[in-house]
Amino acid sequence: MDPVRAFYADHEDLVLRLEELEGLCRRAEQGSRPVELAAPLGAMIDRLRDEVDVHSNREELGLFPVLRRHPLPPGLLDILLGEHEAIRGHVHDFAAEAGLWLGGGHSAAAAWIAPARAARGLLSTHMQKENLLLFPVAERVLTADDRQEVADACARLEA
Ligand SMILES: [Fe+2]
Numbered sequence: 209m210d211p212v213r214a215f216y217a218d219h220e221d222l223v224l225r226l227e228e229l230e231g232l233c234r235r236a237e238q239g240s241r242p243v244e245l246a247a248p249l250g251a252m253i254d255r256l257r258d259e260v261d262v263h264s265n266r267e268e269l270g271l272f273p274v275l276r277r278h279p280l281p282p283g284l285l286d287i288l289l290g291e292h293e294a295i296r297g298h299v300h301d302f303a304a305e306a307g308l309w310l311g312g313g314h315s316a317a318a319a320w321i322a323p324a325r326a327a328r329g330l331l332s333t334h335m336q337k338e339n340l341l342l343f344p345v346a347e348r349v350l351t352a353d354d355r356q357e358v359a360d361a362c363a364r365l366e367a
Contacts (some may be wrong), residue, residue, distance in 0.1 A: 210347050211271070212347050215271065216253055216260065216343060223332070225252075226331060226332060228252065230324075230328060232248060232252060233325060236317035246310055253306055256302070257277075257299055257300075260295060260296060266362045269361060269365060270365065271358050274361075275342075276356075282344070286361055288338065291334045295330050295331050295334065298324075298327035302320050305323060
């Protein structure tokens with residue numbers, strides 16, 4: 209698959225994951241207890257952390273270095289990098305608080321729901337920005353050799 213198409217596809221997977229995350233937030237707000245959410249919330253912690261890492265690493269190590277060789281909207285990559293950092297922070301907080309809640313360390317689900325929703329909100333607008341601003345630029349400026357370089361870098365990250 210063309211690497212830019214692959215980035216769009218990754219985003220579609222993440223959008224589905226974020227909908228599942230919101231579903232877990234609602235279940236907790238409606239009174240589900242840790243024992244009832246242990247399996248899906250435990251799985252969500254691992255998957256969201258992994259998928260956000262994959263998203264960030266593929267872009268930061270695969271796409272952005274190649275894109276930097278081309279003219280881009282000023283500051284765009286730095287804004288997106290800053291957002292990656294903030295998203296990682298929210299996901300880290302969600303994982304830590306949800307882990308505590310599942311283990312009985314504190315009773316308020318709000319402690320993990322807040323960072324979960326912060327991660328969802330920022331990741332959603334971040335991906336829209338990439339879909340609408342960054343990837344169309346990438347489609348326009350990347351040469352065939354560039355695309356191969358991005359695809360190879362992404363493949364190495366998965367190895
Ligand atoms: Fe990104």
